[in-house]
Amino acid sequence: DAKTTQPPSMDCAEGRAANLPCNHSTISGNEYVYWYRQIHSQGPQYIIHGLKNNETNEMASLIITEDRKSSTLILPHATLRDTAVYYCIVRVSNTGNQFYFGTGTSLTVIP
Amino acid sequence: NAGVTQTPKFQVLKTGQSMTLQCAQDMNHNSMYWYRQDPGMGLRLIYYSASEGTTDKGEVPNGYNVSRLNKREFSLRLESAAPSQTSVYFCASRATGSPYEQYFGPGTRLTVT
Numbered sequence: 731d732a733k734t735t736q737p738p739s740m741d742c743a744e745g746r747a748a749n750l751p752c753n754h755s756t757i758s759g760n761e762y763v764y765w766y767r768q769i770h771s772q773g774p775q776y777i778i779h780g781l782k783n784n785e786t787n788e789m790a791s792l793i794i795t796e797d798r799k800s801s802t803l804i805l806p807h808a809t810l811r812d813t814a815v816y817y818c819i820v821r822v823s824n825t826g827n828q829f830y831f832g833t834g835t836s837l838t839v840i841p
Numbered sequence: 842n843a844g845v846t847q848t849p850k851f852q853v854l855k856t857g858q859s860m861t862l863q864c865a866q867d868m869n870h871n872s873m874y875w876y877r878q879d880p881g882m883g884l885r886l887i888y889y890s891a892s893e894g895t896t897d898k899g900e901v902p903n904g905y906n907v908s909r910l911n912k913r914e915f916s917l918r919l920e921s922a923a924p925s926q927t928s929v930y931f932c933a934s935r936a937t938g939s940p941y942e943q944y945f946g947p948g949t950r951l952t953v954t
Contacts, residue, residue: 762940764940764942766943771929771948772945772947772948773845773931773933773945773946773947773948774884774931774943774945775945776940776942776943776944779940779942817883828886828889828899828900829874829884829886829943830886830900831876831883831884831885832883833881833882833883834883
């Protein structure tokens with residue numbers, strides 16, 4: 731599975747959009763981009779995933795560049811409860827079992 | 842539907858002691874995982890089980906053994922605990938349909954003195 735690069739930390743004002751970048755320049759054609767988050771000391775929680783097209787669900791939006799070498803997770807209206815570590819993971823969707831979480835981005839939402 | 846459960850929540854061991862961390866899921870998932878997370882670090886995969894009766898090593902398997910007892914349960918055993926194994930241990934299972942996401946348990950906080 732391709733490795734990812736994320737900034738170690740970011741701040742965002744409450745109510746603003748939080749844009750979390752991820753580089754995955756070695757991604758293969760059949761690898762998906764997954765995002766998880768981990769709220770203090772809890773187990774990680776799935777947010778969203780995508781292959782080529784942009785995706786949106788009730789939690790967030792995922793923007794993937796045309797060359798698929800990078801992506802951005804967007805939390806449209808960040809709240810204090812969105813303060814967490816966000817992990818970008820690249821892997822084949824329904825096969826393979828290795829998940830490489832890396833160290834993620836620690837997002838702090840500021841009142 | 843409890844999801845993924847782990848026991849115990851907290852444990853303190855002395856160096857050389859052994860213990861088993863228990864994990865169970867009630868979502869009928871085939872694949873299960875054990876991770877460790879050290880302070881300020883991401884999760885690292887210890888072992889995983891793609892299906893009942895199979896287990897495979899992850900990134901950091903040394904010092905651990907696992908048992909996939911049945912489809913629901915996946916246990917992690919430390920035969921002779923070392924201070925380097927002080928960590929938070931998370932168990933997870935993976936959905937069998939798209940998007941094949943992982944569901945995590947609440948974690949076990951283990952301290953080895």
